[in-house]
Amino acid sequence: MTLPSVIIVGAGFGGLGAAIECANRGMNVRVYEKYPDSNSHGDILDIFPNAGRIIKRWNDGKVGQEIHDTGCSKIRSMDIYKYDGKFLASTSWAENDEFHDITYAGHRGKLHSIILAYAKTLVPEIHIGLGVQKYLENDTQAGVVLSNGETVWADCVIAADGARSIAREQVLGINDSDDNETSWAVFRTFLSTDEAARKKLAAHGLLSTNDDLVRFWMSDTLYLMAFSWNKGKDIAWTLTHPDDKASSEGWTRSSIADREHLAQWMKDFTTEDAQVLLDITPQGRTINFKLVYRPTIEKWTSKGGRTILIGDAAHANLPTAGQGASQALEDAATVAYCLAKGDGDVRLALEATQRIRYHRSNAVHKSGGINRDVVKKTPWDEIEADPKGFVERRWAKMRPWDPLAFAEEHFPKVAEDIAKGVQGHPDVVSVPPPPGGYWYS
């Protein structure tokens, strides 16, 4: 079997996932990440069982266990409330109870540092703080120009450079429009609490010494979500609101929200729980993150076929899909599998990756918009009549999914099609959704 050499751009969850999966299959991998330290940024990040299965396989389950040990692993259900604190219904957090072990959540930086540490044991060349400025490709190789001026080449390039990927323009010729704002933004907070804050949280049932918690409150047009873990020592909360003042799409505290601004929107939630969250949050801990809509694209691979975009670079999801990191990891496992099976035919392997992932990734992308719209104007009549039914529809559960098993099942036929020259619109040539679709209806 001939294994290709791989350059990966970006060491987010997609890039690191691809590095681990490719290295575990014996490929020579180099990773370039422009940001010097991704660890301190971000707040809560969820990885659901469809991608949790991938993590569980790493280092005999030790990577997953480490995430569980430090993260928000003991959530069993999400409780949903009205803005005034009236309880509406609960819904299971994982698809079902069997899957808690492969459902991961926690501070994004912590999860990232655990996965990065594991990737470093497999891939000697992970260059943090060395960005890519230019993507290159010729008939026999793909490469990148680095920020230090050096040019490096490999058999293929995986561009996992995130939602504001430069590969979109350079490799695919996509000019992302500036008018794709959703007119919504999210206040996002992560904080480690002190004793006094924990007392307040405990007094309002927002802290449990046994379990981790996630709560969700709805007003007429807004929603507030809070996570509490490590016995309330770690808290994250988000409030989705109309984008009324300067927000920005950045995780680097470039857009700190001031408390008065926060308080103005928090007023929609008359429950004391909301006031507690606000009270324990010091100035400077909340960012105002702009929600940007990025439509799906038809082609993930370069004209020459040696470069592929994965993760947010290929299909940035709205946070309401809850699947950003999970979909990036599904891409990562799929591309590594196809590259290993391609036996040196990199173009075939990358095209096969897109064909295997395309429909599923688009369906997940669409679900972000659907979930967002459900709470655009909260349907109180429907909720009052049947709170449990509403909650089950709004948080529809994904059917169990193993991206690696899916790739194993479909690669032979997809590869045969590509080798035979079967071409066409990706809607037609890609692996169709399974009977019954991806979600329980």
Ligand SMILES: Cc1cc2nc3c(=O)[nH]c(=O)nc-3n(C[C@H](O)[C@H](O)[C@H](O)COP(=O)(O)OP(=O)(O)OC[C@H]3O[C@@H](n4cnc5c(N)ncnc54)[C@H](O)[C@@H]3O)c2cc1C
């Ligand atoms: C700092 C940060 C904090 C985040 N915090 C959260 C969070 O709290 N909750 C949440 O749900 N999602 C968060 N996200 C988004 C989430 O990680 C992604 O949506 C998801 O994991 C998809 O992963 P990805 O690898 O495709 O993209 P990302 O995780 O965004 O990773 C892309 C990586 O590529 C790097 N990169 C970009 N351009 C270049 C270049 N030219 N050269 C080299 N490297 C480049 C970026 O620095 C980044 O590390 C965050 C993303 C970042 C970058």
